[in-house]
Structure formats: C-alpha cells, structure tokens
Amino acid sequence: MTKIYFIINPISGKGKHEISQAYLDTFFDSDKYQVFAKYSTYKKHAIVLTQEAITQGADVIVACGGDGTIHEVATELVGKEVRFGIVPVGSGNGLASNLSIPKDIEQAIKRVRDGKSMRMDVGSVNGEYFFSNMGFGIDATIIDNYEKSGKRKLSAYIKASLNSAQNYKAKRMRVSYQGQVKEVNPLLLFISNSNEMGYNMTLTPKASLTDGQLDYLMVPKINIFKQLTFGLYVLLKKTDRFRKTDYVQTDYIKVEIIDQSRNGLQMDGEYYQYDTNHFEIKVLKGALHVIY
Numbered sequence: 168m169t170k171i172y173f174i175i176n177p178i179s180g181k182g183k184h185e186i187s188q189a190y191l192d193t194f195f196d197s198d199k200y201q202v203f204a205k206y207s208t209y210k211k212h213a214i215v216l217t218q219e220a221i222t223q224g225a226d227v228i229v230a231c232g233g234d235g236t237i238h239e240v241a242t243e244l245v246g247k248e249v250r251f252g253i254v255p256v257g258s259g260n261g262l263a264s265n266l267s268i269p270k271d272i273e274q275a276i277k278r279v280r281d282g283k284s285m286r287m288d289v290g291s292v293n294g295e296y297f298f299s300n301m302g303f304g305i306d307a308t309i310i311d312n313y314e315k316s317g318k319r320k321l322s323a324y325i326k327a328s329l330n331s332a333q334n335y336k337a338k339r340m341r342v343s344y345q346g347q348v349k350e351v352n353p354l355l356l357f358i359s360n361s362n363e364m365g366y367n368m369t370l371t372p373k374a375s376l377t378d379g380q381l382d383y384l385m386v387p388k389i390n391i392f393k394q395l396t397f398g399l400y401v402l403l404k405k406t407d408r409f410r411k412t413d414y415v416q417t418d419y420i421k422v423e424i425i426d427q428s429r430n431g432l433q434m435d436g437e438y439y440q441y442d443t444n445h446f447e448i449k450v451l452k453g454a455l456h457v458i459y
C-alpha cells in the first residue's frame with residue numbers, strides 16, 4: 168500500500184482550484200493507495216503538515232500550491248527517501264515548469280501517480296534550502312516591496328517592480344567562487360538551481376536540476392537604458408551574453424556584504440532578513456527525490 172499525502176494551499180493561485188479528498192480519491196485505486204488531503208491554514212503550516220505526514224509513514228508527499236508551498240514541503244524532504252510530488256496551482260510555478268509537470272490539475276495528479284522519479288539538486292544558503300533560485304539584488308527588493316504591499320495581484324507586483332527600479336540602492340559585495348575574489352556592486356546577484364523563474368522567464372537558461380552546479384549571474388548597477396537592454400537579453404534567454412554580466416556554473420559561492428550587518432535576500436520568491444553579512448551558498452547534489 169502506497170501512502171500519499173497531498174498538502175494543499177487553499178489560497179495559492181488566487182484560490183481558484185478545488186482539490187478535495189473526494190476528488191483525489193477518484194484518481195487512486197484504494198487497493199493500492201491510501202490518499203490523504205491536508206490543507207494549510209496559515210503561512211508555514213505546510214511544514215508542520217509535512218512533518219506529520221513523514222511521522223505517519225508517507226511514501227509520497229505532494230505540494231499543491233505555488234513556489235512558496237513547494238519550498239515549505241520540499242525543505243522537510245531534503246536528504247530523505249520520501250518522494251516529493253507537485254501539483255502546480257500557484258501563479259508562477261517555476262520549478263514545476265522546469266520539471267515539465269503539467270499545469271493542468273488532472274494531468275499533474277496523474278503524473279504523481281504514474282510519473283518517474285529522480286534525485287534533483289538542492290541549493291543551500293547558510294544551511295537553509297532553496298529549490299529554484301535565490302538573489303541578493305533588485306529581485307529581493309521587488310519581492311520585499313511586493314510582500315509589504317499586502318496584495319497578491321499582478322498590478323501590485325508591477326508597482327513593486329517600478330518602485331524598486333527607481334529606489335534601488337546597490338550594496339557593495341565581495342564574492343568568492345572557484346578561487347577568485349571579486350568586489351561587485353550588483354543590480355542583480357542571482358543564483359539558480361533551476362532554468363525557470365516562472366511565467367516562462369529565465370535568467371539562467373543553462374541551469375540544470377541534476378548537474379551538481381548552481382548558475383551564478385551577476386549584473387552590475389547600470390543605467391536605466393542598459394537595464395532595458397538587459398531586459399531584452401532576458402526575453403531572448405541570452406543573459407550570459409550581456410556584456411556586463413558575470414556568469415559561471417559552480418558548486419560553492421561565498422558572498423560578503425560590505426558595511427552592512429542586516430541583510431535581505433529572496434529565496435524561491437520569498438523575502439528573508441538575516442542578522443549577518445556572510446553567506447555561503449552551495450549545492451547539495453541529488454538531495455531531493457522528486458516525481459516528474
């Protein structure tokens with residue numbers, strides 16, 4: 168008997184989905200599967216629900232939500248045998264796209280039932296995990312402003328982006344990788360495990376979930392016209408060709424933020440504050456057993 172737990176975020180993707188126990192039961196033969204539907208009722212609740220499912224002997228735990236829910240569930244499964252599934256009902260769903268998991272709910276549930284599994288890499292920042300990407304630059308500022316707006320609409324996201332572009336203050340950073348040390352003043356310092364950010368956008372088209380590497384992309388603070396040019400390179404998925412970019416694939420990066428004691432960063436699209444200026448970013452090769 169295979170025990171499958173679905174951890175469902177009822178509000179993700181504007182709460183339009185209706186994944187219920189009865190609906191899930193229609194996909195699984197009760198002779199072979201025991202299926203449980205669990206709903207998150209507050210932020211980070213998916214972490215607790217995942218821990219409970221592990222204790223109850225889950226074989227498969229499925230995150231039904233966006234990148235935030237995926238982050239919470241997958242964090243508890245790093246280094247474990249329990250397989251991790253995704254039913255992408257969020258707005259962006261970068262990781263699910265990278266894994267070619269269908270956006271259609273019915274198809275995605277069938278994928279959980281019939282799909283293959285593999286071991287994907289996981290990123291780590293000072294011991295905390297990320298699965299898609301993390302960043303110290305304007306992406307983190309945008310997410311901070313967006314979260315502060317308290318609204319979960321595209322218009323709020325656009326407003327946060329414009330606001331961040333106008334007021335963004337680059338911080339000086341000392342970055343070390345592959346025996347090099349560089350001092351940078353980045354607009355963007357983006358480190359990615361996945362080749363998709365969601366909405367079919369990518370800053371790191373060459374990133375792979377199984378290569379044992381992280382893709383590091385640094386764009387220095389540039390004027391607004393060059394930022395627009397960079398935007399064009401993003402649309403063409405050729406960011407590594409933008410002349411001012413530093414791009415490298417590596418398994419370890421150290422970032423020291425100069426003259427700042429409290430620092431924010433984004434991990435898988437959520438903003439976090441830290442009381443440190445030293446960050447060690449590394450890859451944990453094959454640490455998550457994922458269904459795709």
Ligand SMILES: Nc1ncnc2c1ncn2[C@@H]1O[C@H](COP(=O)(O)OP(=O)(O)OP(=O)(O)O)[C@@H](O)[C@H]1O
Pocket residue numbers: 176177178179180181207208209210211212231232233234235236237239256257258259260261436
């Ligand atoms: N019942 C709930 N009420 C409020 N927040 C919740 C609830 N359940 C989960 N959350 C939180 O909602 C946040 C967003 O979830 P998620 O990322 O799954 O959806 P999304 O934002 O629509 O998708 P995406 O991240 O792909 O844009 C997460 O931080 C999660 O902890």
